[in-house]
Amino acid sequence: MSIIRLQAAVALIGRFPALAGIDLEVGEGEVVLVQGPNGAGKSTLLRLCAGLMRLESGEGTVLGHDLATERPSIRRSVGLLGHDTALYDDLTVRENLDFWARASRVDEAAVTPAMERLGVADRLHDVPVALLSAGQRRRVALAAVVVRRPRLWLLDEPHAGLDPSGRDLVDQLVVDAAAAGATVLLSSHEVDRTLELATRRITVAGGTITGDVTDAR
Amino acid sequence: MQEINHTGSRTTRLLGAAVIVGLVALVLLGWFVAPEDDDQQDAVRMIFVHVPSAIWTYIAFVTTAIGSVMWLVRRSVWWDTVAAAAAEIGVLFCGLTLFTGSVWGRPTWNTYWDWGDVRLVTTLILFLMMIGYLSVRSLGGPESATATRAAIVGVMAAAILPIVNRSVEWWENNTLHQKSSLTDGNLEDMTLFTLVVGLIVWGLFFWWAILHRFRIAWLEREIRSSDLDRALVERRAEGEPGASPLEERV
Amino acid sequence: MLADIRLVAAKDLRIEWRSRVTLSQVVPFALLVLVLFGFALDANRPVLDAATSGLYWVTVLFVGVMSVQRATAIETTDGARRALLLAGVEPAAVFLGKAVAVALQLLFVEVVLVGGVIVLFDASIESLPLLTATCLVASVGIAAAGTLLGALVAGVRARETVLPILLLPVLAPVLIGATRAFDDALGTVAVDGWAWLGLLAGFGAINTVLGALAYGVLLEET
16 A cells, blocks of 8 residues: 555645645655755655645545545644754643643653653753754654654654764664654655665655655665 | 736726716715705715715625635635625725714714714724734735635624624713614605615725726736746756756765 | 643643743733823823723733734744644644633733732722623633634734734724723723623634634644
């Protein structure tokens, strides 16, 4: 079964066609690296797959749900790490993660392991998020994705702003997610390290897919 | 494609001509034929502008509310455009109503403005809410988002206006307004006739203006959607080999 | 649904408690407005007495605009709006939760302001039940209308200026109704304050229903 299926998908940001006709099929368990220059439409593609954007034309399904009519179901079952970290500055790391766990109706017991996994457990959990560095914020945001245990991971530049150990951590998270049967789409400029990770590379330019290479791993 | 450089049509030209003829007739009737009032003397002639513009203001407002609902329920672009056009013309008429009302109020009530008057204050608040509606319209952003925002404001205003009216009515019960100029039977025959002519003339003007406003808005939309086709071609061209200096990196 | 409402309201109130914006900025601002009204009316006792209820509620409306702006900013600064959609929280629950939080903060400020008009304007409470009920019902109306319109202008560049233009005319019936009810509760004018409560309740109900219905469309669309 294909996890993502897009046909001639066009999506607008304001009046600008950020996605100008995307055809894409992603199967279960694939780890897809989305490459392309700045402004190519990588982030928009991930947000479209998360059910956050309206299709202007074309059609598509994500996790079997129709992109035109069933976006709420799609949103509930994906994990998106976007440019925003979606954290409340005045709440602590734990309060933020607890809130998002309860809001997403997932088990709060998953919060502590996720915090430990991302290295934001010990001295950080009592700290208001406003005091964290950009890299630490990003780790917390990743922890929020981990807590959701999504079937489809959509990671927009997950390596950005992280130190070497953080970047290794992201790689490990992706490997583990794939091993557990999840599908991963990630955009990254860290081409070298993600080459190892990805089973497939697609190139986005001008809001269309211009290259698609599947590696025999 | 035929080039369009105006929004006229046979209907609007006929309407426009009728408005001009009607206005001339209205001025003649209002000024020379309709008798002056026993109490208000010449000031009563204000009725020929004030009452029609007030009535059409409320028709415009109801139209905007209906259009708003139709956008929210059916995502009807046509109704959204109607709602926007009616709101703009409605604000114009509402301003005219308030202006003529206070000009008329001076000689008859001896004040430009009376806070105790229900219809006056309600209309003022309606005016302010419609200005809010128009400012939401001009916020920019994606078209559908603007339409949704505006539609919610339109529905909210319609839902609240009865409460505004109620609250002003309870607030001060010493209303100065004539109960209803049309139905209390105190009008002279010629005054009543002129008033009906006024209603029709202002109505023709109202529809003339709305049709034009609607067509302008509709054409703007058309231009933008034909822009979309061009934008799509341009956007795809960015992805052609060699179009981007970053390409070879991939 | 109830659990989600409580979750969102508790989150907003906790953020408020941590940042103490209401305590350290909104309350002083509100009291300052009262003082300014005192200066403007030139410490003229009869005028001040007659105008106390109105000045009180004008101040509350300003506070309402501030609180709504703050409550909206919580969700917009770091893309939490989008995350709420992804979490799948019922939009009506988000709306009601945020409105409850705003209403509670308004009530807090209103209590302080009652103290303010007693001390500064020499007001005296004739009917405490009426006063309490008015504050409760009016706060619900202000919070509901404000939360809806706050979400409506969220994500727009000119939101700080557009919100008051939209919100204040809509709140006109609250100003009139709550002022009249206060006139009765403070014994300044002989009117039937309880009758006005019905009108305030109607306003609150309409805006609560409207907000619960429209909030989802707004989250989705903007």
